[in-house]
Amino acid sequence: MKPARFAYVAPDSIEDVLDALDRFGDEAKVLSGGQSLVPMMNFRLARPEVIVDIGRVGGLDGMSVVNGSLTVGARVIHARLEAPTGAMPDGRTEPLGGVLGSLLPEVARFVGHLPIRARGTFGGSIAHADPAAEWCILARTLDAEMVALRRGGERVIAAADFFETVFTTALEPEELLAAVHLPILGDDWRAGFCEFSRRAGDFAVVAAMTAVRLDPATGAISEARIGVGGVAGVPVRLPAAEATLVGEVPGAEVHAAAAEVAAGEVDPAGDLHGSAAYRRDLVRAMVARALAQGAGAPG
Template identity: 40%
Template sequence: MKARAFSYFRAATIDQALDAHARAGDDARFIAGGQSLVPALSLRLQAPRLLIDITHIEELRGVRREGGYLRIGALTRHCEMLSEPLIAEFAPLLHAAAPFVAHPAIRNRGTFGGSVALADPASEFPAMTLALDAEIEIAGPSGSRRVKADDFFVELFETALQPGELITAIYVPLFKADQRFAFDELARRRGDYALVGCGMLATCTGERIDDIRISFFSVGNTPTRVKGAEATLIGSRLDAERIAAAQAALEGDLAPPDSDDVPPAMRLHLARVLLGRLLGRLGEGA
């Protein structure tokens, strides 16, 4: 199918983009990589009057250190997650997740900010912002604000973003020497949406886990932190007993939806399997 007719505006600055959105009566969409938006337009799931191209806005580009954070510009492409040395060094969880995001040609166009803004519950990056305790910087008609990832994902494809607002950057706390991470997903074929996926970031003193954040995707309406499982691990050493306790806790943390091809019990089982594998890897990373 073909998209319904729309007008196109290429914004040069954030202010221009916000202004255009407001003047279109909010019947507008921002487009960056467009790897999810273009199919949505082609299928006429969305039909705005105006498409505002933000890919030429310089302020949305670039990766740099800022205080204790890595500031990743919203327009950073998925392929740059693999090639950018600052990301490999200071946000290695994103670097590890990137090869699992769709296919190479999609990664050449898709953007980090776009992925987080869409908040697809089956996507890797939104869930990783939760594991990383990242902050999302948002520009809107009433100014700029920063929202913690924990407060950003609200419901299915629903986020803290208000109409006319735009993600400008994502702030990720710098990876530290006493931290460990792990990522993996289970999918029927490489590049497919995961049946279950998970990423985690732990802060350790020797073998003891002082803090851990574990985030799953493809398990419900939003990317999901498993706080019950986290709690069983904090303050403990990673041994078989602790791992089993964390796996058992998933039943309270996750309530996978019913779907035709993957029953909830199967998804929960796969989540337990994946959690066990990743915690095992985390332990080996000592």
């Protein structure tokens, strides 16, 4: 099918984008990489009156390291996160090292296929808010902050408040997602990501991300984060499973115990990709594997 008729504007500055969004309100949709919006328009699941193409706008595709965060511009394509770099405070651009520098490429390779990763954008994925999207799970697990601009203003939205339900975020129609702040995990963190999809490149049926902080003196976990996608309308954190990890030294038994709690903590619905019980089993397996990966063990 072809999309319903729409008007098209392609501003070349952020100010003009914000003016257009202010003017057209919920009749308008931002077009970024088009890898989700265009198929939805072709299937007539989305029928915007006006498309505001942000592809010509400068200033939205930078990555920089500031105050312990990596700021990822909304127009950064997925492929750039396969080998992330960041502008450092002294102006030099360097490969991003550390835990986040390893985690981003590990996650990026699961986002669709190469042509999708070459066009689709980080911000587009976050704004689209598919509950199984890898970047949404990462944002929720790491407590990312989303920077939303509107004419005459800016606000920062915590990931916990940003994802509201399937394909729905806290962004207002007149707001542009400009960037996302991701905390740079220190060297005392260990992170892992694991997903199950029916075919390589498909959206995950279930995906899990884990991040644990180790006490350098004892090797025990002092802080834990477990985020899961594919089990609810938004990516979720699993606080009961996180709590079982704190105070423990990472290892297969500890991971299995946390994964068991995680499986009991989710309440997925069944669909054509798998029953509720199957998804719960996948949560158990994905959480255990992500924890093992983070600990440097085979999953």
